[in-house]
Amino acid sequence: MNIFVLIKQVPDTEAVLAVRDGKTINEDGIKWIISPYDEYAIEEAIKLKEQNEGYKVNILTLGPQRSESAIRSALAMGADNGIHIETDEHPNAKETAKILAEAIKKEPDHGIIFMGKQAIDEDSNQIHILVAEFLGLPVATNVTRFTMNGDKVVVDREIDEGAIETIEMGIPCVIGASKGLNTPRYASLMGIMKAKKIPLKKISLSDLGFAELSGSVSTEKLYSPPEKPEGKVLEGEPEEVVKELVRLLKEEVKVL
Amino acid sequence: MANIGIYIELKDKYFKKSNREIISLATSGSNTTTAIIFSNDISDYKEDLNGVDKIIQVKGDELKFHPDNYANTLAAIISESEFDFMLGAFSFQGKDIFPRLSGKLDNSALINDCTNVDFDNNLVTKPVYSGKLLQEKKISSRIKLITLRPNVFPVEDRDSKNTEISEYNLITDNQRIKIIEVKKSESKKIDLMEAEIIVSGGRGIKSKENFSVLEELAQLLNAGVGASRAAVDSEFATYDMQVGQTGKVVNPKLYIACGISGAIQHFVGMKTSKIIVAINKDSEAPIFKKADYGIVGDLFKIVPLLKTELEKAI
Numbered sequence: 405m406n407i408f409v410l411i412k413q414v415p416d417t418e419a420v421l422a423v424r425d426g427k428t429i430n431e432d433g434i435k436w437i438i439s440p441y442d443e444y445a446i447e448e449a450i451k452l453k454e455q456n457e458g459y460k461v462n463i464l465t466l467g468p469q470r471s472e473s474a475i476r477s478a479l480a481m482g483a484d485n486g487i488h489i490e491t492d493e494h495p496n497a498k499e500t501a502k503i504l505a506e507a508i509k510k511e512p513d514h515g516i517i518f519m520g521k522q523a524i525d526e527d528s529n530q531i532h533i534l535v536a537e538f539l540g541l542p543v544a545t546n547v548t549r550f551t552m553n554g555d556k557v558v559v560d561r562e563i564d565e566g567a568i569e570t571i572e573m574g575i576p577c578v579i580g581a582s583k584g585l586n587t588p589r590y591a592s593l594m595g596i597m598k599a600k601k602i603p604l605k606k607i608s609l610s611d612l613g614f615a616e617l618s619g620s621v622s623t624e625k626l627y628s629p630p631e632k633p634e635g636k637v638l639e640g641e642p643e644e645v646v647k648e649l650v651r652l653l654k655e656e657v658k659v660l
Numbered sequence: 661m662a663n664i665g666i667y668i669e670l671k672d673k674y675f676k677k678s679n680r681e682i683i684s685l686a687t688s689g690s691n692t693t694t695a696i697i698f699s700n701d702i703s704d705y706k707e708d709l710n711g712v713d714k715i716i717q718v719k720g721d722e723l724k725f726h727p728d729n730y731a732n733t734l735a736a737i738i739s740e741s742e743f744d745f746m747l748g749a750f751s752f753q754g755k756d757i758f759p760r761l762s763g764k765l766d767n768s769a770l771i772n773d774c775t776n777v778d779f780d781n782n783l784v785t786k787p788v789y790s791g792k793l794l795q796e797k798k799i800s801s802r803i804k805l806i807t808l809r810p811n812v813f814p815v816e817d818r819d820s821k822n823t824e825i826s827e828y829n830l831i832t833d834n835q836r837i838k839i840i841e842v843k844k845s846e847s848k849k850i851d852l853m854e855a856e857i858i859v860s861g862g863r864g865i866k867s868k869e870n871f872s873v874l875e876e877l878a879q880l881l882n883a884g885v886g887a888s889r890a891a892v893d894s895e896f897a898t899y900d901m902q903v904g905q906t907g908k909v910v911n912p913k914l915y916i917a918c919g920i921s922g923a924i925q926h927f928v929g930m931k932t933s934k935i936i937v938a939i940n941k942d943s944e945a946p947i948f949k950k951a952d953y954g955i956v957g958d959l960f961k962i963v964p965l966l967k968t969e970l971e972k973a974i
């Protein structure tokens with residue numbers, strides 16, 4: 405089975421972000437990482453491959469040239485192949501999903517598709533479900549446990565405050581990984597060396613028939629929210645400060 | 661003048677607060693509004709639904725939440741309607757259903773987790789990069805699918821109208837997934853994304869058992885209990901409690917952070933709280949730069965004192 409893992413490269417969670425030209429972030433000096441939920445997706449795919457002879461893990465990403473390093477990191481963890489849809493364009497969520505679905509359709513014998521429940525850049529929270537819709541496949545999001553039983557997949561997912569739902573689906577299907585699914589491994593030195601030698605498959609948007617983008621969603625503005633004014637530390641004996649805090653909460657800011 | 665559909669979310673028959681927020685937003689202008697509710701008996705929700713022009717009541721034998729059934733039914737209703745906008749909450753159900761709708765409906769686009777909507781100009785605002793930045797987007801597809809962040813839009817009093825009610829049958833074919841079982845947590849947890857007050861604990865709590873100190877305070881305040889990732893990774897708390905960039909983004913009126921240092925990944929998850937209180941024994945902890953009110957001290961001493969003081973005050 406050809407397992408797919410769809411990943412996105414995003415700014416490091418520590419990154420301080422500045423806006424350029426009012427619409428995009430200034431990428432200078434930013435450290436890039438694989439979106440954390442996509443790391444869970446990669447790990448689960450590699451585990452599945454290790455348990456099943458003949459399975460291959462294929463990494464697929466759409467993004468600019470720099471995203472190549474995200475694919476290399478995933479290969480270093482133990483994935484087999486990398487496909488890079490290279491573009492400087494920013495297709496909107498629905499288009500991105502259509503393009504990714506089209507790229508998967510072109511690959512033979514595609515089985516389980518692992519994705520993240522959300523990419524932590526624009527937090528668009530939809531591409532995994534859209535990919536499933538465009539491929540006509542079952543999908544489960546927020547997945548915290550995954551097992552494969554013959555030709556079925558059984559997963560647990562969080563559906564509400566602390567409530568867990570168990571779902572069964574056929575294969576192929578799409579999994580939207582969440583925290584708790586596994587602990588992603590670190591790449592070994594050998595893995596990193598090996599990953600460097602794996603040739604990547606590069607495709608363009610026009611190869612997939614998406615030379616024109618629809619633009620039904622456009623970004624008008626990107627800006628920093630107002631800074632929170634610096635607060636104050638209450639000084640005094642514990643009994644006094646606690647009394648003062650309750651007074652402030654009740655009478656001053658009225659949040660009780 | 662927009663034609664707006666609203667997905668009403670029930671949680672075990674409970675009418676969620678986010679529904680009232682969405683109805684208030686949609687009915688504030690001169691829009692036409694239709695509420696779609698999945699329930700065989702809506703008599704208990706009449707008042708909650710005040711203000712909408714039409715109600716579509718979806719009935720069926722298998723009304724338990726199933727993302728495929730709900731999405732297929734909603735997609736059919738939307739196709740037969742003339743909605744310009746379809747609104748829902750950015751909740752577990754919303755995140756499950758709305759992307760499916762976007763996939764099923766041609767000429768639609770979805771923006772999740774919006775904190776502002778301009779119906780006249782087809783503009784929405786949403787936090788991106790976990791709220792480090794805000795983005796304004798214009799949607800030009802015919803059907804605009806939008807989920808709204810809970811706890812952002814005010815709930816207004818709405819008068820009852822002469823509401824037209826129609827019925828629709830739940831669609832149950834084309835199920836792609838099979839739900840085997842649902843396990844609820846034993847304790848009735850308060851939804852962090854809707855909570856008005858959250859008491860949160862970090863590594864400073866030191867053990868799972870010690871979380872009871874926070875739970876007691878939370879019970880008094882009818883608050884939800886949150887946690888930092890360090891507390892979750894140390895197994896003092898469960899992942900559904902994690903607040904932050906890779907947990908939940910919350911915005912209560914009051915957020916009380918106990919034994920949390922204030923790392924950026926935690927802060928972005930709670931910074932839109934109206935008031936942040938920090939209790940930490942280290943006066944140099946970064947959380948004090950971000951909290952409205954800080955108390956330097958041992959949380960095991962301060963939190964019980966706070967509880968005693970609050971018992972007197974409320």
Ligand SMILES: Cc1cc2nc3c(=O)[nH]c(=O)nc-3n(C[C@H](O)[C@H](O)[C@H](O)COP(=O)(O)OP(=O)(O)OC[C@H]3O[C@@H](n4cnc5c(N)ncnc54)[C@H](O)[C@@H]3O)c2cc1C
Binds near residue numbers: 861889923939945960
């Ligand atoms: C990719 C990525 C994603 C992340 N996502 C998240 C996320 O979603 N949410 C999140 O929270 N973190 C996240 N983190 C982790 C984050 O960087 C911090 O490590 C984490 O928030 C620290 O948790 P903490 O404040 O509880 O622990 P610490 O930083 O260890 O702080 C503990 C604090 O408790 C205080 N303390 C100790 N004992 C007491 C006492 N008796 N009384 C009072 N105070 C006491 C200490 O002074 C200290 O300030 C993420 C990190 C990465 C790299």
Ligand SMILES: Nc1ncnc2c1ncn2[C@@H]1O[C@H](COP(=O)(O)O)[C@@H](O)[C@H]1O
Binds near residue numbers: 411531532
């Ligand atoms: N450009 C992309 N290339 C490949 N996969 C993507 C891309 N964008 C999003 N994804 C996948 O879709 C998931 C959900 O992303 P999003 O809808 O952007 O929050 C991510 O966790 C990835 O698995």
